[in-house]
Amino acid sequence: MHTLTANDAKRNFGELLLSAQRGPVKISKNSKDVVVVMSIQDYEELEAIKTEYIKHCFEAAKVDLAQGNTIDGETFLKNL
Structure with missing residues (x-):
């Protein structure tokens, strides 16, 4: 670069x-x-990749919720 x-x-x-x-x-x-x-083209491509990744994360979260793969907030914070 x-x-x-x-x-x-x-x-x-x-x-x-x-x-x-x-x-x-x-x-x-x-x-x-x-x-x-x-360039604006590189920026727009980067934003599109980020958007697709966020969509993927939401879809994965929906699957986890549907399958009951969840933990409560206190447990989550303790595991951090």
């Missing part, structure tokens, strides 16, 4: 936009990674 400092990203914003269309670009500030800039 290509990395830019915040100052470089600011100075070369057009280059940042072009780079982000080819692949995610990490931006760092004070030697710490702070954000990733990505």
